[in-house]
Amino acid sequence: MTPLLRLDGISKGFPGVQALQDVSLDVHAGEVHAVMGENGAGKSTLMKIAAGLYRPDAGSIAVDGAATSFAGPADATAHGIHTVFQELTVLDNLDVGRNVMMGHEPGRGPLLDRRALRRAAQEVLDRLGIALDAATPAARLSTGARQMVEIARACATAPRVLILDEPTSSLGSHEEETLFALIDRLKAMGVGIVYITHRMSEVFRLADRLTVLRDGRHVVTGPAAEFDRDSLIRAMVGRDVEDRSHGMVSRDLPPALSVARVTRGRAVRGATLRLHEGEVLGLAGLMGAGRTELARLMAGADQPDSGSMVLFGAPYAPRDVAEAIAAGVVYVPEDRKDLGLVLSLSVAENISLPAYRQHRRAGLLDLAALRRRAADWAGRLGVKAPSPAVRVDTLSGGNQQKVVLAKWLAMAPRVVLLDEPTRGVDVGAKAEIHARIRALAADGAAVLVISSELPEVLSVADRIAVMAGGRVVGTVPAAKASEESLLALAFAEDEVAA
């Protein structure tokens, strides 16, 4: 049988990363083909190629056995291939009906028939068994309902292939069931479904076949029945666990920052965590597990709905980031370009930014002292720049990240929260940053390192906490952890939710 969609030997690179290398995937009518892999395995890139958003550097795409290429998302849609992305594209300012029928509104010529539109949208919703009124403003929908609207839109024009990119990442369990029922119905209609996920239970509940990607390469494809949980995790992790750069055993260190049953929205649901002085605590978990959201609560960037925090024995409830900094807690966000650096300023100015208050003389900034301090910290972190006066946007990613770290470490923080400190950083700079993180802990600071790279967590942390579904599901000494055991914990959400 000819597959509805076949991607053959797809490669795609971005500056600095080879996201996909010779990956193939096909999907037949009436089957669910699950695509699995760790964060960064290349799943989303592959889907964006199938959706016409990216053009592959190499490889071919065939629809119904006929080779083709997609000029853009509209072209993929015209071929019957619809994609529901993780970042939902439901437009809040329109009603459900307009969203469902977007791009194929009924009417004659340039005219729009709003009544027919609403009727057609309602028919699509009813046919799919989605209990939504086409006239409801989209702004009022829950995340789950938005997902349904997104799928209904894909189904408004008899799709051949439906690609779902981690559709349950923001759904509650009863919403999940509705989604699964919908997928079963679509399957019965003969739609081929590509289902991207990293949740085990979904794979075994839904998938007919599955493909595992790792580091942008194809690992294995086979009937879902031939896999079990362990073999799947082995296929996803694959590589040997790297050498530990240290073998510290967890000691009885005094607690620095404790978090008890904090909750915020859907992202953090009763997380408990204890961070000790002089230790590096790794925070692992899958995308959407709530790690960044938890760190933002600890950093004062957001406030918890409930739960409590204690900092060095005193109640800690920062109302904003400034209060947290004053209390000695600094947060280094993941997105250094947007949040961590002012790209148009110099290295020295960036490092000095948070310290202006401490370096004043007669109400004016003591620029000489600031410059000395900045040069000192840039040197300590090994920032490779011609001079502290050059603009940070002229530096490499690794050096920019060192500037971000220098900025915060110069504040002599007692608690440091690092969110993906080495993302997009080359290997050499990574090692230097890791060494600096270790030195920081050795000096007595409490350090939290969020990382999606398990080898990084394993090599830099003393203990590793794993989050899933907004909770901390386990904490293990790094010396006793392995990538397999951490992933197994990260997938534990499946059991918790069930």
Added chain:
Amino acid sequence: MTRARLAQGGIFAAFALIVIALATASPAFRDPANLVNIGRQVAILGIAACAMTWVIILGEIDLSVGAVASAAGVVTAMALAAGLGPLAIPVALATGAAFGLMNGLLTVHARVPSFIATLVTFFIAQGVALTLTTGQTVLFSADWFRWTFATGGAGGLRTAFVWFAIVAAVLWWAMARTRFGANVHAVGGSQESARMLGLPVDRMKIAILTGTGALMGLAGMILIARIGNARADGAIGLEFDAIAAVVIGGTRLGGGYGSIPRTLVGVLLIGVLNNGLAILNVDFNTQQVIKGALVIGVVLIDRWTRPKEA
């Protein structure tokens, strides 16, 4: 929805209140002849505000409308003075459209925010108009032209108002009844999503900014037809009144929400206010303060009554 309706109701209430206050304070204001006056006075503002509504719902802004209308007026007056006759009409529309196209190309292809792009066009259109007129008033005599675009009509109805009514009706209809118009809301809601959904975002921006320019060509013609001569600064300041009218109507500056009827309320409100305050002999500078206070009042009401983001 109900809160949004309330906010809209608030605008109407404010409008009614202002009209009642002015009518009580001034017999000249309630004279029917003055009503005709207001209608004629709001024509240019109305056309600019209706076009601006499209631009703002799309998520952009056009600061050049006043300068473009002025420049188109100057070019048209010179064309009439040179004896081009009816050919002056396409010249006016083309002048406006050319500046609008410049806005569109700068915004889309040079990736300059429309705020900057249209500011640039503002300066260039002003410069062109000043260069052409060397700062002088351009005189022309073409009674047919003045009749067609401003002074003609019977009873209380003037052609200037008729043009405004036509533009408002067409732009209203097009937004409510065509795919293109419906998609403007989609783009304004989220450009990124609209792109992912395959909408021709760039082409829509160019079309709308160019169309706005062409309509400013029409506004320029009405402007010079009303007075009988053209000046390089004839419609400067129109951009702010137009934006104010759109915002007072409740169209959101961020894009995605709004409609032409809402803008019409804003236009009438500003028109009535300008007219009434002038009749009451309120000093021009004080008028500006009152207008400013009104805009901020309406924006605050809109924020308080808008449903909280989910």
